Amino acid sequence: MNALEKNVAVARGEALAASLLASAALQGLFMFVPPQNRKEVLAKINAFVDDTLNHSGPGKGDADDEPSTLMRETARFQVTQHLDAMARMFREG
Numbered sequence: 001m002n003a004l005e006k007n008v009a010v011a012r013g014e015a016l017a018a019s020l021l022a023s024a025a026l027q028g029l030f031m032f033v034p035p036q037n038r039k040e041v042l043a044k045i046n047a048f049v050d051d052t053l054n055h056s057g058p059g060k061g062d063a064d065d066e067p068s069t070l071m072r073e074t075a076r077f078q079v080t081q082h083l084d085a086m087a088r089m090f091r092e093g
Contacts, residue, residue, distance in 0.1 A: 023082045030086065038090050042083055049079045 001009070026045070033041050053072045057065075 019078060019082070023086075026082070027086065027089075030090070035090070039087070042087055042090075046079070046083050050076070 030038055030041070053076050056072060057068070
């Protein structure tokens with residue numbers, strides 16, 4: 001493994017850890033949200049993330065900045081995955 005591969009692996013590991021901790025924190029939060037309000041809270045979280053990602057853009061003003069676009073869309077995908085999993089958990093539980 002070369003230095004670049006190590007750096008990428010470390011960055012991905014840190015991102016995964018942050019994602020898992022955030023998911024665990026949200027699941028903990030939902031223990032205090034009445035079941036009838038959970039769907040609404042999930043929708044508001046999803047709307048916040050979507051709005052934030054839609055309004056963020058490349059730092060240099062280049063709309064065709066592929067790395068920034070990939071980063072935002074990867075974040076959107078990961079958030080959707082976690083929130084959809086929580087919604088399924090609430091429906092089944």
